[in-house]
Amino acid sequence: MQKILERAEAAGEQLSYDAVVIGGGIAGMEASLSLADMGYRVLLVEREPTIGGKMFLLSKVFPTLDCASCIATPKMAAAARHPNITLWTYSEVRRVRALDRGAFEVDILRKPRFVNESLCTGCGLCEDACPVVVPKELDFGLRGRKAVYIPLDTAVPRKAVVDIDNCILCGQCERRCPAGAIDFTQKPRVYRVRARAVVIATGCRPFPAELKEAYGYGRTPNVITALQMERLLAPTRPYNAVLRPSDGREPGNIGYVLCAGSRDVTAGNPRCSQVCCMYSIKQAQLLLGALPLADVTIYYMDVRAYGKGFEEFYQRARSMGVKFVRGRVARIEGLPNGDVRVMYEDVEEGRLKSAVHDLVVLAVGLLPDNEVLKAFEGVTIHTDELGFVKVDPEDPVRTNVEGVFAAGCITGPKDIPDTILEAAAAAMRCAAFLKEVEARQT
Numbered sequence: 001m002q003k004i005l006e007r008a009e010a011a012g013e014q015l016s017y018d019a020v021v022i023g024g025g026i027a028g029m030e031a032s033l034s035l036a037d038m039g040y041r042v043l044l045v046e047r048e049p050t051i052g053g054k055m056f057l058l059s060k061v062f063p064t065l066d067c068a069s070c071i072a073t074p075k076m077a078a079a080a081r082h083p084n085i086t087l088w089t090y091s092e093v094r095r096v097r098a099l100d101r102g103a104f105e106v107d108i109l110r111k112p113r114f115v116n117e118s119l120c121t122g123c124g125l126c127e128d129a130c131p132v133v134v135p136k137e138l139d140f141g142l143r144g145r146k147a148v149y150i151p152l153d154t155a156v157p158r159k160a161v162v163d164i165d166n167c168i169l170c171g172q173c174e175r176r177c178p179a180g181a182i183d184f185t186q187k188p189r190v191y192r193v194r195a196r197a198v199v200i201a202t203g204c205r206p207f208p209a210e211l212k213e214a215y216g217y218g219r220t221p222n223v224i225t226a227l228q229m230e231r232l233l234a235p236t237r238p239y240n241a242v243l244r245p246s247d248g249r250e251p252g253n254i255g256y257v258l259c260a261g262s263r264d265v266t267a268g269n270p271r272c273s274q275v276c277c278m279y280s281i282k283q284a285q286l287l288l289g290a291l292p293l294a295d296v297t298i299y300y301m302d303v304r305a306y307g308k309g310f311e312e313f314y315q316r317a318r319s320m321g322v323k324f325v326r327g328r329v330a331r332i333e334g335l336p337n338g339d340v341r342v343m344y345e346d347v348e349e350g351r352l353k354s355a356v357h358d359l360v361v362l363a364v365g366l367l368p369d370n371e372v373l374k375a376f377e378g379v380t381i382h383t384d385e386l387g388f389v390k391v392d393p394e395d396p397v398r399t400n401v402e403g404v405f406a407a408g409c410i411t412g413p414k415d416i417p418d419t420i421l422e423a424a425a426a427a428m429r430c431a432a433f434l435k436e437v438e439a440r441q442t
Helices: 002-006 026-037 068-081 125-129 172-176 226-233 276-290 310-320 371-375 416-441
Strands: 009-022 042-045 085-088 091-100 103-110 133-135 144-146 189-200 204-206 223-225 253-260 295-300 323-334 340-346 351-357 359-364 366-368 404-406
Touching: 009 026, 009 416, 026 042, 026 068, 026 085, 026 189, 026 416, 042 091, 068 085, 091 371, 125 172, 189 416, 223 226, 226 276, 226 359, 253 276, 253 340, 253 351, 276 295, 276 310, 276 359, 340 359, 404 416
Parallel strands: 009 042, 009 189, 042 085, 189 404, 223 359, 253 295, 253 359, 295 323
Antiparallel strands: 091 103, 103 189, 133 144, 204 366, 323 340, 340 351
């Protein structure tokens, strides 16, 4: 694919929008919808084949245990169908240049799906016909997908995409497609877009758990991350039950290791990621529902239940039988039978201990997904020492570049309600800026 992208052609047409929103997660969708409802024309750019970000991969949200998909899916559909929103998925922002106050030039690469979106009905027959199976990224390798695939059942847009790097060009998908949508002649194109404002909502990425070598992720099959557990618990889960990866057995004893890649200077992330305690407690409650006879132990330094209803949520988990052990985990190792040994310091007793679990879950921290900041030319978006976008403390969605706003986890780790509120605030500040620019031009 990289060689194909290097031969991208410049599109001749000149496009113009009031705002370009970068990132199609919950923050990007909320900001786009808020601006569009005020009558502004928005271009929403997402690099993945579907919008929804990480939220639509989740099982439920804390502390209410509402269905994550039930919240995200209507917003995904609304963003795709709003008359004032143009949605470009499978696209990347390559360059952003500030021309003047309220005038930006944005170069956007639209990668080829090798599927004609106007013809594709999302039936999935091409996927059934494809003989190639590779690990599925959105399930974090827990199951496979085909070389031609629809990302998820709830994907928006529900259109197939061909993974050309793994495609063997056998032509079976092309012959099977009843709509004739497979098109291997598609080429990447770069569009130059004029916009009066930019909203950065690229979100966060999970801490790479393999960097904590002592925890054995990647070497010990039954050490997984919390995002993998989210997929095991979600309605669109890869299996029909919670199973451990090594042998497909239901785990009866599950351990959670908090602050895996957070509050850790040695891992390069000294800050608290704010959500790890609560999503671990949420998963523990869901596991006790899915596996009523299971034991769940959470190893923690501090439980930071700071939000509305969080302390009650924490106490509910304790009353349900979740065991909380205050201590720092030193090492995790796999045993010959597939079980996992956790060696830790019990802070309250002042002793070194070990425990054996069927499955261990690493509650990984959050890091900024800030690759797009490199696309800015002539100006530099200021970031902090960890790479999160710096914003004005008195105006926490405004960056140092006039007309560029930021919302969601790109400005720092936060939960879903705070992300939605911040996205709405970014849309309001962006709208105020657009009004000001309009007033100066008239």
